[in-house]
Amino acid sequence: MSNPLKLGLAGLGTVGVSVVKRLALLENELAMSAGRSMRVTAVTARSRDKDRGVDLSNCTWFDDPVSLATNDDIDVYVELMGGDSGAAEDSVRAALKAGKHVVTANKALLAKHGNELAKLAEENGVQLNYEAAVAGGIPIIKTMREGMASNAISRVYGIMNGTCNYILTRMELEGLSFEECLQDAQRLGYAEADPTFDVEGNDTAHKLALLTSLAFGTQIEADSIFLEGITSLTTDDIKAADELGFRIKLLGVAQKTDTGIEQRVHPTMVPKSSAIAQISGVTNAVAVDGDAVGSITMSGPGAGGDATASAVVADLVDVARDFKIYPLGRPAAELQPYVRAKMRAHEGGYYIRLSVNDRPGAFASIAQRMAEHDISLESIVQRRSNGYFTNAQSEASEVVKPQAVVLITYETTEEAVRKALQQIEEDGHISAPPQMIRIERL
Structure with a gap:
C-alpha cells in the first residue's frame, strides 16, 4: 500500500473535529477503499488548549494557516475555517500555489473566488474539492x-x-x-x-x-x-x-x-x-x-458535523485515489461568461397579498392596474375582518381594518407584476407593502 496521505487541517470547530473522528473511526475501511491510509499530521485553530474530545498529540500545531498550507510535510490542505477572505482565502491560494491539494467546505470563498481558485488548481496540477460546500451530506457536487x-x-x-x-x-x-x-x-x-x-x-x-x-x-x-x-x-x-x-x-x-x-x-x-x-x-x-x-x-x-464531515472525507478519498477532475467540471479557461437572463414568465403565475383600504373604487382600481399590464387573474380571495372600536375615538365610531385580498395570477412576467404593484401602491389603495410569491409547478 502507498505511503499515507498527510493532511493539514485548518479549523477545529464542529466539522473539523468530526472529520478527525471519522478518519479515526473508519481508518482501516478508508485505507482499503482509497488504496492508502489518511492521517491528520498538522492542524491550526484559534486555541491549542481547548478540549475537543479528540487526540491531536501527534499533530504539529501551526499558528498561521498560510504556514500550514505551504508546509512540506502535508499533501492536502483541508480548509474548514470559513469566510470569503482573510485567512481562508490567503491559505487556500497559498496551498494551491505550493502544489497542495485542497479540500474545503467554504461556499462563501468559492462563490466569490471560485473562478480564480479553479484556474490556480489546474495550473498547479492539484485538486480543489468542495462537496461539503453545498447541501452538507448530499453528494450533489459529485x-x-x-x-x-x-x-x-x-x-x-x-x-x-x-x-x-x-x-x-x-x-x-x-x-x-x-x-x-x-x-x-x-x-x-x-x-x-x-x-x-x-x-x-x-x-x-x-x-x-x-x-x-x-x-x-x-x-x-x-x-x-x-x-x-x-x-x-x-x-x-x-x-x-x-x-x-x-x-x-x-x-x-x-x-x-x-x-x-x-x-x-x-x-x-x-x-x-x-x-x-x-x-x-x-x-x-x-x-x-x-x-x-x-x-x-x-x-x-444539509449541515451538522457528521454530515459535513462525510462529504469532506469523501473528497479526501478521491484525492487519495488520485482521481483527477476539473474543479468546475470543465477547464476554467473554457467556462462561458455568465449572461443574466431577462425577467421572464414563471409557469403557474404569482400569489399576491394586498392589504386593501376598504373604500369605494379600491378593488376596481386594482383590477384595472392588473389589466393594464396584461395580467390575468385566476382567482381573487377576500378575507373580510370585523370592524373594531378604539378608545381614541367615540365608542360609537367604528374603525374598519384594511381588508386582506389574495390574488392568484395566470402565467405572466415578473416585470409586469412589479410595475402593476408599484402603481397600486402609488394609487394609495393599500396600507402596507404588497407580498408577492412565485408559484412553481414542479
Whole structure:
C-alpha cells in the first residue's frame, strides 16, 4: 500500500473535529477503499488548549494557516475555517500555489473566488474539492460533476438552507409567527445569533452559484442572483398557500432561458404533491433536470458535523485515489461568461397579498392596474375582518381594518407584476407593502 496521505487541517470547530473522528473511526475501511491510509499530521485553530474530545498529540500545531498550507510535510490542505477572505482565502491560494491539494467546505470563498481558485488548481496540477460546500451530506457536487456529465441540464433547484426550512415547517405545522420560529431555531442551534445570512437567502445564493456553474458551464457569478429572504412571510401567507394546495419553501433556482441564465433565491409556492414539498425541518433537497434522466431529487442533512464531515472525507478519498477532475467540471479557461437572463414568465403565475383600504373604487382600481399590464387573474380571495372600536375615538365610531385580498395570477412576467404593484401602491389603495410569491409547478 502507498505511503499515507498527510493532511493539514485548518479549523477545529464542529466539522473539523468530526472529520478527525471519522478518519479515526473508519481508518482501516478508508485505507482499503482509497488504496492508502489518511492521517491528520498538522492542524491550526484559534486555541491549542481547548478540549475537543479528540487526540491531536501527534499533530504539529501551526499558528498561521498560510504556514500550514505551504508546509512540506502535508499533501492536502483541508480548509474548514470559513469566510470569503482573510485567512481562508490567503491559505487556500497559498496551498494551491505550493502544489497542495485542497479540500474545503467554504461556499462563501468559492462563490466569490471560485473562478480564480479553479484556474490556480489546474495550473498547479492539484485538486480543489468542495462537496461539503453545498447541501452538507448530499453528494450533489459529485452527481453533477460526474454522474450527470452526459446530460444537458436545463434546471437545478432546491432547498439549501436548513434554518429557513425549519422555520417555514414550524410556521405551517404550528401556526407560529416567523419571529417565534426563529427564536426556537436559535435556541436549538439551527440559527446563528445573527441569522441574517441564512434568513435573507445569502447562504442559499452562495450554494446556488456553484451549482449554476456546474450545470451550465458558466463562470461563477454570485452577485447576479436575484435574492429575497423569508422575513416578510406571515402566517396568513402560510395558511393561504395551504388552502390553495401549496407549501412555501425558500428555493434556490437556476435555469437556462432563451435570454441567458436565470439565478434566483426566494420564497416559492410549490404543490404539496411535489417531492420538494415533502422536505421538512432542517433537511435539504436538490433537484436536477437533465435531458437523459429527466428530473432527479436528492435529499438529506444539509449541515451538522457528521454530515459535513462525510462529504469532506469523501473528497479526501478521491484525492487519495488520485482521481483527477476539473474543479468546475470543465477547464476554467473554457467556462462561458455568465449572461443574466431577462425577467421572464414563471409557469403557474404569482400569489399576491394586498392589504386593501376598504373604500369605494379600491378593488376596481386594482383590477384595472392588473389589466393594464396584461395580467390575468385566476382567482381573487377576500378575507373580510370585523370592524373594531378604539378608545381614541367615540365608542360609537367604528374603525374598519384594511381588508386582506389574495390574488392568484395566470402565467405572466415578473416585470409586469412589479410595475402593476408599484402603481397600486402609488394609487394609495393599500396600507402596507404588497407580498408577492412565485408559484412553481414542479
